[in-house]
Amino acid sequence: MFLKPYQTLLKALGPSQWWPGDTAFEVMVGAILTQNTSWRNVEKAIHRLKSLQALRPKKMHLMPHPDLAEAIRSSGYFNQKARTLHNYLDWYSSYSYSPSLLLRKKASRAEPIRKELLSIKGIGPETADSILCYALELPVFVVDAYTHRWLARYDSxxxxxxxxxxxxxKNMVQSDFQAHLAPDSLVQHFNEFHALIVRLGNAYCKKQNPLCPDCPLRRECENALA
Ligand code: SF4
Known part of the structure; x- marks a missing residue:
């Protein structure tokens, strides 16, 4: 049931080209900083880290907590997020801060990496899956509040x-895509579907007063057809 809205959204909105970031590490940092804040605030923090040349894992790992917290202040909850970044870097350093070494050691399997990510204080399922899908390019679908809100209206x-x-x-979406799409294309489709749902949630399927008459899904959405 998820393929139809995915295809409708992709046709209407076009490719999202997510996740913005020049390196895998930048995507990892963005996934942690975006917890409970807007992407605009994350961008400011990323920009500040870049200006300090601190968007490098070793350099960031060595930054004292107050300096890192100050650098990411714009992302909100900055003390907590600085602690999470340091916790993450403690773990990431055991793979020499190398995505390729991490993937090699785990045979490119998402589940063992996810298990380790979820054991890091401050990393929850959405952040872990964002890192897996967008930084490590593994076939994992990211669920968020937009996904639950959209589905409650689209198909109760x-x-x-x-x-x-x-x-x-997450398993419902993954099983549906796995049953219908080529295995080597799943990473790209999971990447795109999550991005499209976020775009849908921001532009049309808003928390209050969804803009159904203009929404690309209006001809197939339960809420719009009711
Ligand atoms: S038609 Fe309305 S309720 Fe359905 S997905 Fe679009 S905005 Fe949300």
Missing amino acids: AAARASAGSYDLL
Whole structure:
């Protein structure tokens, strides 16, 4: 059931080309900083880190906590996020800060890496999956509040089946795509579908007063057709 809205959104909105970031590490940092804030605030923090030449794992790892917190102040919850970044870097350093070494050691399997990511204080399922999908380019779908909100309106039965559970909804999307799409294309499709849902949520399927008459999904969405 997820393929149809995916294809409709892709046709209407075009490719998203996510995630913005020049390096895998920049994407990892962005995934941590974007917790509970807007992307605009994350961009300011990323810009500040770049100006300090601190968007390098070793350099950031050596930064004293107050300096790192100050550099990412614009992203909100900066003390907590600085601690999470240092916790993340403690873990990442065990792979020599190298995405390729990490992938090699884990045979490019998402689950063992996800398990380790979730054991890092401050990293939850959405952040872990964002790192897996967008920084490490593994076939993992990212669920967020936009996804739950959209599904509750688009297909209430599917939303009930997912029971508000992150993992259930993620597995529903992944199983559907895995059943219909080529295995080597899944990374790109999971990447794109999540990005499209975020764009949909920002532009049309807003928290209050969704803009159904203009929405690309209006001809197939339960809420719009009711
Ligand atoms: S038609 Fe309305 S409720 Fe359905 S996805 Fe679009 S904005 Fe959301």
